Amino acid sequence: MASEPATDYAFQGGPGAFEEEAGHEEVHGLSPWRLALRRLKRNNKVAIVFGVLFLLLVAICLAAPLWANGPADTDPYKNHLTETIVIDGKKTNVVSLDGVPIGPTWQGKFFLGADTNGRDTAVRLLYGGRNSLLIGCAAALITALLAVILGILAGFVRGFTDTVVSRTLDVIWAFPVLLLGVALGTALSLGGLEIGPIKLGAGSKLIPILIIAIVYVPYMARPIRGQVLALREKEFVEAARAQGMRPSRIMLSEILPNLSSTVIVFLPLMVANAILLEAALGFLGVGVKAPEPSWGTMIGDGVKHILSGPHLAIVPGGMLVLTVLALNVFGDGVRDAFDPRSTVRMEH
Amino acid sequence: MRRFWWAIAAALIAAAAMSVSACGDDDDDGGGGGSGKGSAELTVASAGPDNADPVLFQTVQAVQVFQLVYTPLVTYAHEEGEGGTEIIPGLAEEVPEPTNGGKTYEFTLRKGLEYSDGTPVKASDFENTMKRLLKLGSVWSSFYSGIVGVPEFQEAGDFGGDIKGIETDDASGKITINLTEPDTKVLFALAEPYTAPTPAAKSPGKSLKQPPPGVGPYTLDVVDFTRKWVLTKNPRFDLPGIPKAKFNKITVNVSDSVTKMTQDVINGDADFMTEDPTGDQLPEVRAKYKDRYSEAPNPPNTYYFFLNHKIPPFDKKEAREAVNYALDSRALVRIFGGRLTPGCTFLPPDLVGYKNYDCKYGDPNGPPDIAKAKQLVKESGYEGEKVTVWTNNKDPRPAIADYYRDVLNEIGFDADIKTLDQQVYFEQVGLERTKAQTGFTDWYQDYPHPGDFIDVLLSTDSLQTEVTNNQGFVSDPTLDKKLDELRPKTPEEAADEWGALDEYAVNDQAHVAPYGYEESSSFFSERMDAQNCSGVHPVYKNDWLLFCVKE
Numbered sequence: 094m095a096s097e098p099a100t101d102y103a104f105q106g107g108p109g110a111f112e113e114e115a116g117h118e119e120v121h122g123l124s125p126w127r128l129a130l131r132r133l134k135r136n137n138k139v140a141i142v143f144g145v146l147f148l149l150l151v152a153i154c155l156a157a158p159l160w161a162n163g164p165a166d167t168d169p170y171k172n173h174l175t176e177t178i179v180i181d182g183k184k185t186n187v188v189s190l191d192g193v194p195i196g197p198t199w200q201g202k203f204f205l206g207a208d209t210n211g212r213d214t215a216v217r218l219l220y221g222g223r224n225s226l227l228i229g230c231a232a233a234l235i236t237a238l239l240a241v242i243l244g245i246l247a248g249f250v251r252g253f254t255d256t257v258v259s260r261t262l263d264v265i266w267a268f269p270v271l272l273l274g275v276a277l278g279t280a281l282s283l284g285g286l287e288i289g290p291i292k293l294g295a296g297s298k299l300i301p302i303l304i305i306a307i308v309y310v311p312y313m314a315r316p317i318r319g320q321v322l323a324l325r326e327k328e329f330v331e332a333a334r335a336q337g338m339r340p341s342r343i344m345l346s347e348i349l350p351n352l353s354s355t356v357i358v359f360l361p362l363m364v365a366n367a368i369l370l371e372a373a374l375g376f377l378g379v380g381v382k383a384p385e386p387s388w389g390t391m392i393g394d395g396v397k398h399i400l401s402g403p404h405l406a407i408v409p410g411g412m413l414v415l416t417v418l419a420l421n422v423f424g425d426g427v428r429d430a431f432d433p434r435s436t437v438r439m440e441h
Numbered sequence: 442m443r444r445f446w447w448a449i450a451a452a453l454i455a456a457a458a459m460s461v462s463a464c465g466d467d468d469d470d471g472g473g474g475g476s477g478k479g480s481a482e483l484t485v486a487s488a489g490p491d492n493a494d495p496v497l498f499q500t501v502q503a504v505q506v507f508q509l510v511y512t513p514l515v516t517y518a519h520e521e522g523e524g525g526t527e528i529i530p531g532l533a534e535e536v537p538e539p540t541n542g543g544k545t546y547e548f549t550l551r552k553g554l555e556y557s558d559g560t561p562v563k564a565s566d567f568e569n570t571m572k573r574l575l576k577l578g579s580v581w582s583s584f585y586s587g588i589v590g591v592p593e594f595q596e597a598g599d600f601g602g603d604i605k606g607i608e609t610d611d612a613s614g615k616i617t618i619n620l621t622e623p624d625t626k627v628l629f630a631l632a633e634p635y636t637a638p639t640p641a642a643k644s645p646g647k648s649l650k651q652p653p654p655g656v657g658p659y660t661l662d663v664v665d666f667t668r669k670w671v672l673t674k675n676p677r678f679d680l681p682g683i684p685k686a687k688f689n690k691i692t693v694n695v696s697d698s699v700t701k702m703t704q705d706v707i708n709g710d711a712d713f714m715t716e717d718p719t720g721d722q723l724p725e726v727r728a729k730y731k732d733r734y735s736e737a738p739n740p741p742n743t744y745y746f747f748l749n750h751k752i753p754p755f756d757k758k759e760a761r762e763a764v765n766y767a768l769d770s771r772a773l774v775r776i777f778g779g780r781l782t783p784g785c786t787f788l789p790p791d792l793v794g795y796k797n798y799d800c801k802y803g804d805p806n807g808p809p810d811i812a813k814a815k816q817l818v819k820e821s822g823y824e825g826e827k828v829t830v831w832t833n834n835k836d837p838r839p840a841i842a843d844y845y846r847d848v849l850n851e852i853g854f855d856a857d858i859k860t861l862d863q864q865v866y867f868e869q870v871g872l873e874r875t876k877a878q879t880g881f882t883d884w885y886q887d888y889p890h891p892g893d894f895i896d897v898l899l900s901t902d903s904l905q906t907e908v909t910n911n912q913g914f915v916s917d918p919t920l921d922k923k924l925d926e927l928r929p930k931t932p933e934e935a936a937d938e939w940g941a942l943d944e945y946a947v948n949d950q951a952h953v954a955p956y957g958y959e960e961s962s963s964f965f966s967e968r969m970d971a972q973n974c975s976g977v978h979p980v981y982k983n984d985w986l987l988f989c990v991k992e
Contacts (some may be wrong), residue, residue, distance in 0.1 A: 170846075171848075172772065172843065172844050172847040172848075174769075174771075174772035174776070174844065175771050175772050175775070175808075176773050188775045188776070190774065190775060190779050191723070191724055191775075191778050191779040192723070192776065192777070192778035193721065193722075193724065194773050207774065208839075208846075209775075209840055210776070210840050210843050210844060211775075221605065232503070254725060255578065257676065296857060296858075296859075335897060378834060378860075382858070382860070383839060383842070383843060383858045383860060384843050384846060384847075384857075385856060386581075396700075397700055397719065397720035397721070397722075397836065398719070398720050398721045399719035400721040401720075401724065402721070418757060426653075
């Protein structure tokens with residue numbers, strides 16, 4: 094369950110740190126990226142394994158249509174309530190007359206069983222994974238984009254802009270993430286979102302993406318602001334100012350590149366948290382709208398049948414755990430690679 | 442120092458042991474799985490009434506609560522089974538026989554009646570209740586549209602105005618109701634709790650957040666609309682023929698999780714649940730708690746999909762017929778966990794007027810005719826039309842909607858789902874401006890009269906209210922004309938004609954898409970006497986006045 098990331102956001106990296114680290118290892122002429130990659134390969138093979146695992150999970154989910162159109166011969170929305178399937182030469186109802194769905198058949202059709210509407214659990218799991226990953230990744234990217242913009246503005250411009258941005262972030266921060274997500278999800282689930290020319294239907298996946306993105310902005314924007322506050326006092330920024338460079342140019346060409354490692358470190362952890370929040374929202378019925386599957390909605394539907402069909406909750410739950418675990422271990426490895434002294438953490 | 446810490450640890454262990462043993466004692470005494478509330482209190486788990494105002498509620502959950510608080514002029518006998526359909530005197534001295542060719546009903550209030558707050562009951566309070574019901578746009582308004590002056594009162598929209606057809610005399614306690622045309626269902630409708638008088642001074646022409654006093658075995662306090670309602674014994678209540686309160690207090694805990702409600706009843710944290718166990722709790726409850734669980738097709742009910750006649754695609758008969766051909770009740774039986782009896786009639790079995798006619802769309806227990814449905818969709822010209830299936834979040838309704846969406850897609854529509862909270866759902870889909878194309882709905886008998894189904898749910902008259910129960914906005918002159926002919930007749934007199942009208946509405950016009958009748962359940966905690974006091978009632982579903990605790 095995603096909770097609020099730690100407030101311990103002091104990131105002590107930056108170009109100086111890379112140079113210093115590089116000096117210790119007597120590696121010259123390597124970019125921070127190459128250096129980090131080398132450090133990751135050398136020191137944290139477990140992180141690489143989990144990174145590969147994550148990529149594997151993504152690949153499996155992306156291949157969902159191959160499984161659906163091939164062995165499963167169905168789609169994630171198709172009900173098979175009155176159908177039967179032959180298992181070990183015996184005809185079995187996909188859903189029994191008193192509503193209990195079939196368990197795993199370990200064959201093409203209903204490989205992981207069916208849900209109460211007779212939908213193929215394996216197919217929904219793969220399509221649900223696509224939705225969960227899409228929402229998690231998109232939300233994390235939007236969070237990163239907003240956080241970088243707001244963090245740079247607040248940290249570099251300071252003054253009134255800083256006050257407005259920081260207090261707004263404080264207000265969002267003051268709400269528990271899940272509560273804020275549920276409140277926004279409930280409010281937007283009926284009529285969708287309409288702001289000027291932007292119109293999003295109630296069933297649009299952009300709604301959970303935006304909700305998750307917005308609620309997590311403070312958790313990333315505040316550390317970035319802190320880092321920008323430090324960077325703006327550095328010599329290279331003063332030099333740029335002395336050369337007559339405009340503030341906007343300084344922000345883009347001097348400050349922004351120095352934030353890249355922070356963003357890279359944050360991203361996997363942010364994706365993991367976004368996937369968890371999506372699952373929580375889906376579980377509570379305010380995430381992805383039916384009939385679209387997601388791991389959260391599948392778990393939510395599955396717990397009602399945990400005794401007669403434990404696979405309905407356990408399978409998507411397992412996938413969720415694997416994905417988040419993979420992202421977290423990989424994210425920790427990336428952080429250590431970029432700056433072993435960093436204290437950036439996101440709690441789970 | 443070390444000895445000191447050992448002493449502290451020993452004290453803590455002893456305290457923990459004592460508290461554990463104390464818990465054990467509670468269980469033994471309470472006999473209610475830990476509830477420990479004794480026989481004076483009852484706890485009910487429920488999805489909750491949908492409105493705190495006694496003239497605005499709509500649901501079966503609400504009627505179970507409000508009938509305990511508000512006694513109308515005449516009421517239904519508090520008896521299980523068929524006996525519960527009998528109309529008996531409530532606040533009136535007797536059940537009137539209609540006069541003036543069936544157009545006039547005269548009531549006389551009993552002497553010395555008082556509301557739960559001690560205010561005397563006045564005849565004019567009844568007219569005030571009727572005005573509130575009509576002015577506030579209660580979905581029940583259409584039941585009373587045949588009273589002289591009601592359309593004019595509604596059109597004027599002035600709460601201070603007069604309803605000509607209701608004459609009251611506070612001194613004598615006389616209430617006279619004049620109808621424009623004879624209508625036998627009016628007396629049945631007057632026995633509903635939403636017509637019960639409430640003090641005019643405390644019942645203004647606006648929606649109430651806290652229920653006003655009534656004359657009933659209990660008083661009602663809405664502690665928290667979405668969480669807790671409390672009924673407290675009314676010591677002033679004493680009406681012949683109506684049982685007094687057995688429990689000093691009834692707490693209704695509101696939840697939208699049927700799973701939790703079921704678990705609460707199993708654990709003894711709730712004594713009764715107004716909902717039906719679903720999911721895998723249903724087989725468990727059926728198997729393990731046979732002695733305190735029962736199922737019955739009660740009250741008579743119909744489950745169907747409404748089809749909005751005013752907007753595409755169901756403004757075309759072919760599209761509506763296509764839905765009827767495509768529905769597979771066998772699939773829906775599974776979603777209901779076996780608690781659905783497949784059927785194609787709009788009037789349910791066990792209701793006067795029910796006719797088991799041949800289903801034009803095929804055997805309800807057999808497979809659907811998808812090919813025919815696809816052909817009809819093509820003929821309608823709406824192939825590929827976007828359709829939103831409306832439903833609410835109460836189990837198993839999301840699953841029902843998902844099945845229906847799949848069917849619509851299979852026969853050529855482009856369907857998706859919109860899910861609302863159960864507490865606002867019927868209000869939303871009953872508004873014309875919502876433009877709900879089609880969706881889940883059901884109807885439980887309010888009173889034992891076929892007009893409570895066909896007249897209330899399919900007539901043009903039922904569209905007079907802002908929020909209508911005619912969610913398909915059916916307006917069929919042929920059906921309306923036939924209803925005009927049937928209203929003066931008693932249900933028994935016109936049973937065959939009601940059956941024929943049902944056949945016309947479903948087979949000829951496909952006004953709705955019925956698929957079956959639910960077996961409602963009654964599930965009690967261990968301490969309740971479920972065998973002898975289940976209170977299964979044909980109007981109230983479960984009459985809580987009949988509940989009792991084991992000796």
